[in-house]
Amino acid sequence: MKLRKVTAASAVVLALALSATACGSNDKKDGGASGGGKKIAIGIKFDQPGLGQKTPQGYSGFDVDVAKYVAKKLGYNEDQIEWKESKSADRETMLQRGDVEFIAATYSITPEREKKVDFAGPYLLAHQDVLLRADETSIKSPSDLNNKKLCSVTGSTSAQNVHDKLAPKANLQQYPTYSACLSGLQNKAIDALTTDDSILAGYASQAQFKGKFKLGGFKMTNENYGIGVKKGSDLKAKINKALEEMVADGSWQKAVAANFGPAGYKNEPAPKIGDVKS
Amino acid sequence: MTSVLYDAQGPRAKRRNVLYTVVFLVALAALLWWVYKSLDDKGQLDWEKWKPFVGSEAWTTYILPGLKNTLIAAALSMVIALPLGAVFGIARLSDHAWIRVPAAVVVEFFRAIPVLILMIFGNALFAQYSNVTSDDRPLYAVVTGLVLYNASVLAEIVRAGILALPKGQTEAAHAIGLRKTQTMTSILLPQAVTAMLPAIVSQLVVIVKDTALGGAILTFPELLAAVSPMSSYYGANVIASFTVVAVIYVVLNFSLTSFASWLEQRLRRGKKSTGAVLAPAAVGGTESAGTVV
Amino acid sequence: MFDFLEGYDLLGAFWVTVQLTLLSAAGSLVWGTLLAAMRVGPVPLMRGFGTVYVNVVRNIPLTVIILFASLGLSQTLNINLGAQAFDTINFRLAVLGLVAYTSAFVCEAIRSGINTVPVGQAEAARALGLSFTQVLTLVVLPQAFRSVVGPLTNVLIALTKNTTVAAAIGVAEAALLMKKMIENEAELLLISAVFAFGFVCLTLPTGLILGWVGKKVAVKR
Numbered sequence: 001m002k003l004r005k006v007t008a009a010s011a012v013v014l015a016l017a018l019s020a021t022a023c024g025s026n027d028k029k030d031g032g033a034s035g036g037g038k039k040i041a042i043g044i045k046f047d048q049p050g051l052g053q054k055t056p057q058g059y060s061g062f063d064v065d066v067a068k069y070v071a072k073k074l075g076y077n078e079d080q081i082e083w084k085e086s087k088s089a090d091r092e093t094m095l096q097r098g099d100v101e102f103i104a105a106t107y108s109i110t111p112e113r114e115k116k117v118d119f120a121g122p123y124l125l126a127h128q129d130v131l132l133r134a135d136e137t138s139i140k141s142p143s144d145l146n147n148k149k150l151c152s153v154t155g156s157t158s159a160q161n162v163h164d165k166l167a168p169k170a171n172l173q174q175y176p177t178y179s180a181c182l183s184g185l186q187n188k189a190i191d192a193l194t195t196d197d198s199i200l201a202g203y204a205s206q207a208q209f210k211g212k213f214k215l216g217g218f219k220m221t222n223e224n225y226g227i228g229v230k231k232g233s234d235l236k237a238k239i240n241k242a243l244e245e246m247v248a249d250g251s252w253q254k255a256v257a258a259n260f261g262p263a264g265y266k267n268e269p270a271p272k273i274g275d276v277k278s
Numbered sequence: 279m280t281s282v283l284y285d286a287q288g289p290r291a292k293r294r295n296v297l298y299t300v301v302f303l304v305a306l307a308a309l310l311w312w313v314y315k316s317l318d319d320k321g322q323l324d325w326e327k328w329k330p331f332v333g334s335e336a337w338t339t340y341i342l343p344g345l346k347n348t349l350i351a352a353a354l355s356m357v358i359a360l361p362l363g364a365v366f367g368i369a370r371l372s373d374h375a376w377i378r379v380p381a382a383v384v385v386e387f388f389r390a391i392p393v394l395i396l397m398i399f400g401n402a403l404f405a406q407y408s409n410v411t412s413d414d415r416p417l418y419a420v421v422t423g424l425v426l427y428n429a430s431v432l433a434e435i436v437r438a439g440i441l442a443l444p445k446g447q448t449e450a451a452h453a454i455g456l457r458k459t460q461t462m463t464s465i466l467l468p469q470a471v472t473a474m475l476p477a478i479v480s481q482l483v484v485i486v487k488d489t490a491l492g493g494a495i496l497t498f499p500e501l502l503a504a505v506s507p508m509s510s511y512y513g514a515n516v517i518a519s520f521t522v523v524a525v526i527y528v529v530l531n532f533s534l535t536s537f538a539s540w541l542e543q544r545l546r547r548g549k550k551s552t553g554a555v556l557a558p559a560a561v562g563g564t565e566s567a568g569t570v571v
Numbered sequence: 572m573f574d575f576l577e578g579y580d581l582l583g584a585f586w587v588t589v590q591l592t593l594l595s596a597a598g599s600l601v602w603g604t605l606l607a608a609m610r611v612g613p614v615p616l617m618r619g620f621g622t623v624y625v626n627v628v629r630n631i632p633l634t635v636i637i638l639f640a641s642l643g644l645s646q647t648l649n650i651n652l653g654a655q656a657f658d659t660i661n662f663r664l665a666v667l668g669l670v671a672y673t674s675a676f677v678c679e680a681i682r683s684g685i686n687t688v689p690v691g692q693a694e695a696a697r698a699l700g701l702s703f704t705q706v707l708t709l710v711v712l713p714q715a716f717r718s719v720v721g722p723l724t725n726v727l728i729a730l731t732k733n734t735t736v737a738a739a740i741g742v743a744e745a746a747l748l749m750k751k752m753i754e755n756e757a758e759l760l761l762i763s764a765v766f767a768f769g770f771v772c773l774t775l776p777t778g779l780i781l782g783w784v785g786k787k788v789a790v791k792r
């Protein structure tokens with residue numbers, strides 16, 4: 001008799017679980033109905049305002065604008081794009097497995113990565129920089145960062161650069177997201193947030209932060225943002241062509257102004273295709 | 279409330295308790311006031327940081343889709359891991375070495391490896407050897423990792439539960455002519471599962487929390503992973519976002535444990551006459567501390 | 572095949588993991604025992620506190636607790652645990668967070684251990700005129716501990732793996748090095764395998780040795 005009760009209880013759990021999954025699969029299909037036939041999957045960041053940010057209205061940012069423009073040139077409308085989150089550690093594998101056609105996600109071209117994937121572009125030249133509170137006056141050059149409290153994302157290249165080269169004596173805090181660093185910066189528990197100036201400008205451009213932060217303008221490294229494609233893909237040439245057109249018809253400059261403008265970010269001119277600055 | 283551990287309290291002890299309570303409450307109030315003050319000084323309580331959670335936008339864009347994925351992954355993992363855990367738990371008690379030893383190896387192996395790494399492997403396996411679409415792959419990988427790890431922990435719980443039953447149960451079952459399988463399925467397992475319910479439930483809570491690992495590295499869009507794009511969109515309201523999400527987790531897991539203790543009481547009520555039921559806590563300590571990797 | 576390991580301090584990272592584990596284990600054993608004492612004790616307020624503490628802390632993901640320790644305690648409330656450099660602060664905060672979280676599980680394990688001690692033991696102790704503290708520390712807890720070595724081993728193994736969460740606030744332990752290596756080397760699977768092996772090396776012996784200890788010290792009834 002007791003067994004029956006246990007069975008009944010497990011049946012309830014099972015039913016709950018099944019109904020939960022049933023709802024799940026129904027919802028998932030809704031997204032892909034419109035657009036008619038072919039789709040293109042593009043990898044972007046979901047949590048970097050100004051570059052790739054998930055918002056209640058959809059996706060926004062410079063990487064997103066570039067990706068949209070390139071997709072259009074490849075023959076896909078906006079509603080045919082399937083946006084996917086590609087975290088930094090995941091980017092190479094996503095391309096190799098063919099989960100996405102291309103990735104525009106603050107993807108710096110480096111020799112190690114070029115062994116695994118191909119890059120179109122670069123489409124933006126960024127530099128490692130610092131974000132400071134607007135009233136900060138004691139940090140004027142990278143060497144001033146020594147003995148200051150610095151923050152960056154756990155394990156990132158920027159964090160390693162600080163530690164190894166730029167300011168070995170800096171007090172470095174690492175967090176999983178830039179947002180966590182930023183809240184420390186606001187609380188004055190941290191003096192500077194370091195990563196690519198484009199990412200910093202994206203944050204500083206947010207409406208909530210208007211006038212609160214400024215960029216250091218140190219240009220500590222060169223980061224050549226490229227569009228990652230699968231090794232040997234014929235997309236590379238097509239994307240390169242699209243990027244050239246984007247610069248030529250002024251859309252590139254417009255996208256830069258729209259996404260980084262409010263932060264007073266002095267962007268580099270559009271890089272030439274294939275011109276990777278080390 | 280009486281206990282065998284101490285005597286009934288006299289008037290002096292009662293007065294002392296009242297004093298303790300007052301002192302504690304004053305200290306708590308002071309602490310809360312200080313925390314409130316510091317948060318306020320640093321602007322963490324600004325309306326701007328909390329406003330998003332009053333409207334529906336933040337919920338429909340970030341939190342609810344995340345919560346849905348957390349629930350799906352957790353429910354699937356529980357439904358698969360529970361029977362699998364029971365099977366392995368029983369297999370480790372088998373009389374045949376060729377069943378017992380491999381089961382022990384499997385259980386010990388998967389218990390020792392961080393769940394996160396199991397998930398990464400699962401993800402790679404599905405990518406390499408199956409045609410699961412890239413949309414579903416994180417879910418599959420998360421469920422695989424959770425099932426492998428939690429089934430082996432549950433196996434240990436079930437085994438401990440069966441071993442802790444009075445010997446008389448097995449002997450009586452054999453005496454009335456039940457086979458080994460019958461003894462297991464109709465005598466031992468039901469009692470063991472009922473007795474181990476508290477431990478099993480804490481493992482289920484662990485499953486709910488561990489879905490968050492999938493968000494950390496496999497881009498499985500679950501509840502905790504929703505904090506990242508959410509807090510970056512709403513102006514780095516990290517503390518506010520994490521607080522809201524933490525409250526959701528507490529409510530979710532607390533209702534799970536409450537449901538389980540209700541279920542446990544129901545199951546136990548009809549059993550008073552048999553006298554074969556263990557005190558729940560006698561064996562209930564097998565829970566693991568919510569492995570997060 | 573393993574040349575990507577060059578230039579990384581793998582042993583150093585795992586040493587930090589071991590330190591985190593041992594310190595947090597000691598801390599949570601003490602705090603968890605205190606919590607368990609509160610939960611079975613005569614003061615209603617402490618019972619209430621113990622229950623609420625365990626039920627809240629156990630239900631929050633560890634990542635959130637550790638991040639709160641850093642973002643909340645250190646960055647907002649300026650509690651830096653007597654250190655200046657972030658490295659030290661974060662290490663201490665991580666231990667604090669791990670202790671806060673793990674002690675909830677230790678408390679429950681010990682409480683179930685207390686329940687395995689036959690009622691007669693406590694009754695006899697009270698008949699001798701021992702106070703609650705004496706009953707607990709001299710008679711009940713020593714027996715309870717011996718019966719929960721197994722469950723506590725599970726907690727310890729889980730704690731060892733949980734230390735990887737400390738990477739979230741930048742403690743330079745194994746998981747942080749793993750993140751760094753994945754970022755630089757793009758060898759996700761191989762790197763994961765190396766670290767999985769490292770953790771198996773730490774946890775398997777723990778399980779085996781303490782399993783043996785558990786059998787040795789178990790109270791035969």
